[in-house]
Amino acid sequence: xxxxxxRSGALERPGALERAAQSLEAAGPDGExxxxxxxxxxxxxxxxxxSLMPAVLAIGVFEVEASLESLWPFALLAAWGVIGAVADIIxxxxxxxRVTENEIERRTGFLVRRHRSVRHDRIRSVDxxxxxxxxxxxxxxxxxxxxxxxxxxxxxxxxDALTRADxxxxxxxxLQERRDAWEPTGGPRDGDRIFQSxSxSxSxSASESEGASSGVPAGAQxxxxxxxxxxxxxxxxxxxxxxxxxxxxxxxAGLLWGAYWLAxxxxxxxxxxxxxxxxxxxxxxxxxxxxxLLVGGxxxxxxxxxxxxxxxxxxxxxxxxxxxxxxLRTRRGLFSTREVNRDEARIRGVSIGEPLLWRWMKxxxxxxxxxxxxxxxxxxxxxxxxxxxxxxxxxxxxxxxGEPRPFTMPVERHPRAALRRRLWWATALAAxxxxxxALPVASGTAPMWLLWAALGVWPLGLAGAVIAYRxxxxxxxxxxxxxxxxxxxxxxxVLRRDAVSTIAVRQSILxxxxxxxTVSAMTAAGWSxxxxxxxxxxxxxxxxxxxxxGLIDEFLETSSPEI
Amino acid sequence: MPSNxxxxxxxxxxxxxxxxxxxxxxxxxxxxxxxxxxLLWGSLLAALLVSMVLWEPARxxxxxxxxxxxxxxxxxxxxxxxxxxxxxxxxxxxxATYASKGWIVREWRVAPSSRIQTVDAVRGPLEQLLGxxxxxxxxxxxxxAVNISGLDRKTAEDAAQRLALVAELSEGDAT
Numbered sequence: 192x193x194x195x196x197x198r199s200g201a202l203e204r205p206g207a208l209e210r211a212a213q214s215l216e217a218a219g220p221d222g223e224x225x226x227x228x229x230x231x232x233x234x235x236x237x238x239x240x241x242s243l244m245p246a247v248l249a250i251g252v253f254e255v256e257a258s259l260e261s262l263w264p265f266a267l268l269a270a271w272g273v274i275g276a277v278a279d280i281i282x283x284x285x286x287x288x289r290v291t292e293n294e295i296e297r298r299t300g301f302l303v304r305r306h307r308s309v310r311h312d313r314i315r316s317v318d319x320x321x322x323x324x325x326x327x328x329x330x331x332x333x334x335x336x337x338x339x340x341x342x343x344x345x346x347x348x349x350x351d352a353l354t355r356a357d358x359x360x361x362x363x364x365x366l367q368e369r370r371d372a373w374e375p376t377g378g379p380r381d382g383d384r385i386f387q388s389x390s391x392s393x394s395x396s397a398s399e400s401e402g403a404s405s406g407v408p409a410g411a412q413x414x415x416x417x418x419x420x421x422x423x424x425x426x427x428x429x430x431x432x433x434x435x436x437x438x439x440x441x442x443x444a445g446l447l448w449g450a451y452w453l454a455x456x457x458x459x460x461x462x463x464x465x466x467x468x469x470x471x472x473x474x475x476x477x478x479x480x481x482x483x484l485l486v487g488g489x490x491x492x493x494x495x496x497x498x499x500x501x502x503x504x505x506x507x508x509x510x511x512x513x514x515x516x517x518x519l520r521t522r523r524g525l526f527s528t529r530e531v532n533r534d535e536a537r538i539r540g541v542s543i544g545e546p547l548l549w550r551w552m553k554x555x556x557x558x559x560x561x562x563x564x565x566x567x568x569x570x571x572x573x574x575x576x577x578x579x580x581x582x583x584x585x586x587x588x589x590x591x592x593g594e595p596r597p598f599t600m601p602v603e604r605h606p607r608a609a610l611r612r613r614l615w616w617a618t619a620l621a622a623x624x625x626x627x628x629a630l631p632v633a634s635g636t637a638p639m640w641l642l643w644a645a646l647g648v649w650p651l652g653l654a655g656a657v658i659a660y661r662x663x664x665x666x667x668x669x670x671x672x673x674x675x676x677x678x679x680x681x682x683x684x685v686l687r688r689d690a691v692s693t694i695a696v697r698q699s700i701l702x703x704x705x706x707x708x709t710v711s712a713m714t715a716a717g718w719s720x721x722x723x724x725x726x727x728x729x730x731x732x733x734x735x736x737x738x739x740x741g742l743i744d745e746f747l748e749t750s751s752p753e754i
Numbered sequence: 755m756p757s758n759x760x761x762x763x764x765x766x767x768x769x770x771x772x773x774x775x776x777x778x779x780x781x782x783x784x785x786x787x788x789x790x791x792x793l794l795w796g797s798l799l800a801a802l803l804v805s806m807v808l809w810e811p812a813r814x815x816x817x818x819x820x821x822x823x824x825x826x827x828x829x830x831x832x833x834x835x836x837x838x839x840x841x842x843x844x845x846x847x848x849x850a851t852y853a854s855k856g857w858i859v860r861e862w863r864v865a866p867s868s869r870i871q872t873v874d875a876v877r878g879p880l881e882q883l884l885g886x887x888x889x890x891x892x893x894x895x896x897x898x899a900v901n902i903s904g905l906d907r908k909t910a911e912d913a914a915q916r917l918a919l920v921a922e923l924s925e926g927d928a929t
Contacts, residue, residue, distance in 0.1 A: 562894075631814050693898035695863035696772075697856075713898030720897045732772060743864050746845075746852055748773045 242272020331358035439491030560717035602664030609725035617652030783904030
């Protein structure tokens with residue numbers, strides 16, 4: 192188990208954890224306002240020093256002439272670092288948080304004061320991550336996910352940063368608190384709970400003479416560690432799935448430009464250097480493009496590979512029991528670590544997306560459909576697996592969802608009319624583009640190739656129509672609704688039927704002629720709407736009735752009563 | 755398995771259909787949609803025509819879009835309001851809110867009362883002028899709202915109050 196060493200590491204330093212717990216206790220059941228870790232200041236001090244280093248190096252070691260012209264990038268860098276550090280210090284001074292019986296509160300802001308409180312039963316996830324500088328200083332950034340409307344991009348509840356022990360304790364408090372809240376016999380309040388579990392662990396240590404005398408919620412943690420069910424770990428060969436991507440070229444461009452720029456500021460011209468090995472004129476345009484694509488591809492792929500390993504180092508997906516609910520926990524990262532705990536009671540389903548260009552290698556992205564996790568977050572908290580093989584994605588999805596393994600079930604294909612609809616739309620699109628271009632080309636305002644380009648839209652559109660049609664599918668599997676669709680990324684979504692709130696059935700004129708309908712199931716989680724496009728109209732009603740059991744029954748009637 | 759796979763779904767014969775919601779909307783809504791089309795699409799068309807007249811070189815590029823926009827404008831003005839009036843219907847029961855809407859693309863949707871989060875009666879300036887109101891029933895899903903437009907102001911307020919009462923009875927955080 193990859194996560195264990197780090198956790199026990201925190202436990203082996205009982206002092207910090209105990210002190211934190213005691214100061215929480217001392218505050219009584221209502222908790223006292225606590226600040227962020229003072230180490231944030233030190234980290235910022237070091238950071239601003241580091242941001243000055245390039246300038247010092249450039250002047251001191253490489254003897255770059257100290258003029259505004261040559262030094263502006265370094266000045267910018269230094270200003271960036273120093274301003275960031277000062278902003279951080281202001282944030283440190285004005286940020287306070289506390290955990291009370293019912294909620295966690297945070298006050299922050301210098302010019303605009305903000306006060307945010309989240310009730311314990313609204314907490315969907317607790318997420319800790321640490322960048323390299325945090326890890327060196329023993330700090331953790333805690334993000335509390337609390338059902339904010341993810342689509343509106345509401346800011347998350349972030350505490351940046353606490354000491355590792357504090358973060359650990361806070362996470363324990365927030366995740367375990369739920370047990371107390373749900374215990375029918377009126378559980379102890381949070382302050383008391385700490386006392387209680389501490390006395391428990393003390394009695395344990397008394398009986399076992401040594402060992403468990405460590406941290407505060409130790410008893411709970413020991414028990415937890417036994418119950419943790421590891422669902423997936425990192426397989427290094429998954430790196431193959433991360434090498435090839437359009438982003439590789441972007442990364443390569445960034446890396447190469449960065450290298451060129453860095454070398455240039457130290458007075459080395461890389462372009463000049465490279466022309467010693469390659470004769471640009473001899474290659475010609477085609478050669479340069481091919482070489483560029485090759486070099487860019489290789490550099491980009493290497494970069495992507497390194498990126499994958501640093502991001503997913505010691506990756507682990509596990510099911511962690513806590514109180515009445517369980518959490519799906521992922522841990523990963525080499526330099527900057529990240530831990531996400533997702534409340535399983537909030538998970539409504541799983542999506543597996545298969546990108547079109549890489550479908551031949553069975554590449555799959557696996558995400559959970561849940562409430563309260565940001566869909567637009569760059570770190571993708573909903574992704575429970577790194578991009579990898581479809582087989583493993585399906586296995587893990589099955590273990591997350593339980594029987595009857597929806598992803599292995601066959602889907603019902605949609606009628607041929609759905610293909611006809613797509614072909615019509617592709618043709619209409621091509622005709623539209625053509626008609627917009629035709630007049631200008633005919634009157635000689637626009638060049639001829641524009642017409643050919645417009646004509647080229649047609650076959651592309653037709654091919655897209657066939658691919659999109661072949662992706663369509665739907666099924667009802669046990670308690671789940673399964674829908675599959677998508678052109679660029681064929682996405683299979685499995686959604687719990689009891690999570691479906693609104694049901695909508697849509698039909699355009701063309702769809703009516705073809706006997707098709709689109710069924711949408713709305714839910715609070717994930718993308719909030721999951722559609723089965725172009726189902727046969729008779730089947731649409733059945734699907735709608737089954738997707739939200741009992742919802743539309745009262746609006747059904749037999750059009751011609753049976754005899 | 756906790757529930758059988760056919761739970762709640764009746765044995766659907768081919769001749770079972772979803773019936774229309776029981777209530778129709780106000781006739782005044784036709785006027786509302788007409789004025790709206792005039793303001794929105796009329797001004798768009800006017801802007802395009804003006805730019806065609808004033809901006810000589812762009813004329814050749816804008817001819818086809820102008821024709822298309824003209825057709826859309828006419829359809830929106832003369833066809834859409836009447837068609838919509840024929841399609842739009844609504845009904846509120848103990849269990850659910852049921853509404854149909856649309857014209858070229860029509861849609862019916864059902865939102866269960868147990869998942870209702872907010873109920874609003876919204877009135878834009880035009881609607882206020884005509885004494886109309888839009889009933890907006892939202893669920894926890896950001897795209898699951900049921901909008902029933904073209905209701906009489908009084909009807910919408912009554913319906914909103916009734917729904918709020920129903921929604922209060924159901925427990926949980928409705929996600």
